[in-house]
Every structure is written in structure tokens, then in C-alpha cells.
Amino acid sequence: MCAIISAMPAPSIRARIRAEMIDEIKAVARRHLAAEGANLSLRAVARDMGMVSSALYRYFASRDDLLTALILDGYNALGDAVESADAAVTDRGQLRARWLSATRAVRDWALANPAEYALLYGSPVPGYAAPQDTIAAAARTPVVLAGILTDGYASGTVTGPGFAPSGAGPEAVRADLARTRDGIAPGLPEELLHAGLTSWLQLFGVVSFELFGQFNNVIDARAEFFDQQMELMADLMGI
């Protein structure tokens, strides 16, 4: 990070202070988000910083802009967590251990940052369109998960899914899968990719339902249930 800054041309004092200011605003906003939930108030953030609300507009053009920055940071924080959880499994051939470690990282991060998770994977704010930056950041987690599968396939450990429907599926879906494969899972067979997609959906389905209160009065042993689901998905993918 220091290296990055010093590599930048002319890190003028003003620019550095400005960057610190932006970081602090985002930090305070994150705190408010965690405390109050989704209703982030610009004025309250400004108040917390000893500033007047209009001053914030020097740094963020609008409340949506601030939220977008938080979303981008959120995807990257989640991506960091998942990447290092996967990397923590030193024996790279232990695909199931990597899968469990990475998916648990998703759940742990979500439980630790529920409001941010809701920002990323909950109902989108009306009229909000994700800028291109967020798409790349959002892809980091799927990339890690897909990497586990491609590693297994490349090493020959995994040849196909542990469970798959007969038949190739509709043509239109096959085109989507092909595009996805080119993007994040080069060379992966279609059925394996499909099982991976299913597991990806199940992962976020479980986490979202837990966080959004849909497990109330249904599942109490949440960590155990999550693990069981992820084991099932590992079986399904054949890892």
C-alpha cells in the first residue's frame, strides 16, 4: 500500500489528506451502517465527524456515491477474506478442505458485517445500477470458488460432478455456461461448471436466509446446518 502510494506520481499533500478523509468518511459510514442498519444518513455521518453535511459533498457527489464506495469496499473485503481462507489450506490438493474454508469465510464475513452483506446481496436500492468496478470486485469470490474446481480438474482429482441430471440442458443455458467458463473457469467441463453454479447459489442462499431472518423457527443450529449444506455441495461437485 505504501509502495503503491510512493509509486504514484506526485502524491501531493492535499491529495493524501483527501484520501485519508475519504477513508475516514467511509469508516464512519460503515460504523453507522453496522449500528443503524441500511438507513445510512449523510448528515449523521457528517455530525459524527464534526463537520456540516454539505462538506461531505466535497468527497462524495451523493449518498448513492458513498454507498457505491462502501459496496465496492465490501466486495473487496469479502474477496480478501475468501481468498485468504482458500490460501490458508496449504495442501492445495485438499479440494474439500479448500471449499469448506472458503465458504465458511463467506458466512463468517457476512455474520461479522451483516449490514454490508445486505448491501451487497440484499434487495438493491431502486434505480441503482452497479458500476463496472463493482462487477470485477464482486467476481473475486466466484473466482476463488471456481479456482478450486479448475485446480481439481486440472490435476485429475475431479473428473465430473458427483451428481448431475441426465441430458445436456437447454441450449441457451449452455451458452451462458460457456461464457462463464471462458471468464473464470477455463477448460472446466460443462456439468462440473453447472454443479459449481448450483453450489454457489446454495452458498449464498443459505447465508442470505440465515441473515435475513428466514431461518427463524426453522433452523437453530446454523453453523452446523451450513457445514452440512456445504458438505452436500462438495459431494455434488464430486470434490
Add this chain to the structure above:
Amino acid sequence: MCAIISAMPAPSIRARIRAEMIDEIKAVARRHLAAEGANLSLRAVARDMGMVSSALYRYFASRDDLLTALILDGYNALGDAVESADAAVTDRGQLRARWLSATRAVRDWALANPAEYALLYGSPVPGYAAPQDTIAAAARTPVVLAGILTDGYASGTVTGPGFAPSGAGPEAVRADLARTRDGIAPGLPEELLHAGLTSWLQLFGVVSFELFGQFNNVIDARAEFFDQQMELMADLMGI
């Protein structure tokens, strides 16, 4: 409905007008929700009805109360749709057809009422606790889905899941499953119930991801992909 009203004791004129007023407020609010997204404005609703905002408080104690009423209606509307989609399959032994029909009804309703769906299954409003009424209404959809499985098991068509992990799973989860079975799926074997839960999660995971924009740049053939996923889940449950 008429029968219900006429069965009520003394449907005083005032009470009937009041009920109609409440219905109209909810209808206008639903329209606004569909048009503007989640940011429902009481004042705008009142304006649309030619009223002043304070008058609305004669009917709903707060904005949250109105939202709760909409949520309750939403669960019931979804429940209606799913129930009749299941009932539309006249041959009750066609479990897979019933499953596909019911799950498609979920997706269709969600696509037709995205803002309401987000209200039900999206990020919850901070500090909001669902009253007991909504829990019963929310259970209607799972009850239909579970009914398909219990029917199949009772008739002997289904004996166990088409795919299940070896081992019984953690004790705590087994307790949760037992409670759920007592509630909505009497007599169902544990593995089958577990497969049903997985399918339930997958169903809402897919619908939520599609509605909340997570399929952008990933899945274009959404209806086909949805069907494929639901077919896979049917295979997994062994129906």
C-alpha cells in the same frame, strides 16, 4: 370472502367503509412500491388518495405497520399462487410436475411483484421483527413444497432422496429437522426432509439472485436456467 363478511357479527357500515379504505391504501401503497421501489412514502400515498398524510394514521399506526400489512398480504398472495399452481396438476401422483409448477409459480410471482418479493425475502428493515401472523402466512409456501414430498412418501413413490451425503449429520441439525418435520412434513424421513430443505434454499436462492441483479453478466437464459436448477433439485429429492 363475502361469506366471511356476512358471517361476521354486525358488519357496521362504518367498519365496512373503514375496511375498504384500508384495502385502498394498501393497493395504492403496492402501486407506489412497484413504481418507486422500497422507499415507500406515506405522504405520497396520502397525496395519491387526495388525503393529507396525517389522515393515514387513522388506519395505520406507522409506516412500519403499513409495510407489515403489505408483507402479510405478500406472503398470502405468494401462498395463493403456489397453492393453486400445485393444485393445477390434477394427477397428484406427478410429483415432479407439481414441484415444477409450484416453484415456477414462486418465480413468476416474484418477477411480477419484484418490490414485494424484496420486501419478503430481501434485506429486512432494521429493527423490524415479524409479527406472529406473518410467520404463519410465510409458512404457506414451504407447506406446499413439503406436501409434495409427503404425498410422494405416503404413496410409496418416493422412498428416499436421489442423492444424499453419507452419515446422519450433526445432532443439533437433526433436532431442527425433527421440529420442522413435526410442523409441516409429518412422517417424512430425515434425509428426504434434508433434501427438501436444500431444494427450498436453492429455489429462493435462484429467484433472489435473479431479482437482485446477481445474474447480470452471468446468466441470461433465466427461465431455462431456473427450470434446469429445479429439475436438478427434483432429481436430488428423488421425485
Add this chain to the structure above:
DNA sequence: TCCTTATCGAGAGCAGTGCTCTCTGCTGTA
């Protein structure tokens, strides 16, 4: 070193929000 220029924060203000309180006119009910 001085001076221009860009930046930053404050303050006032606008239109909108949820919600409360008071007042009045109407109306269903006894």
C-alpha cells in the same frame, strides 16, 4: 517571496420525509 487559484468547510435554505397534536365537521348510532 508574493499572488493567484483551487479547495475546503460553514451556513442558509429548499423540498421532502415520518409523526404528533389540535380542531372541526360530518355521520352512524342509540
Add this chain to the structure above:
DNA sequence: TACAGCAGAGAGCACTGCTCTCGATAAGGA
């Protein structure tokens, strides 16, 4: 028919996002 209770209006409070203007300040070129 008399009237109690209800519905709606209106004013008002505290809050929101956002805009605009205006000084103070500090950076960087002459």
C-alpha cells in the same frame, strides 16, 4: 333527533438529501 365518536385538515417538529454562496486557507507558479 341528539350527540358521541370518528375522519380528515392543518400546523408544526425534527429530520433527511442536496444546492448554493461565501469566506478562510493553503498550494504552487511567477
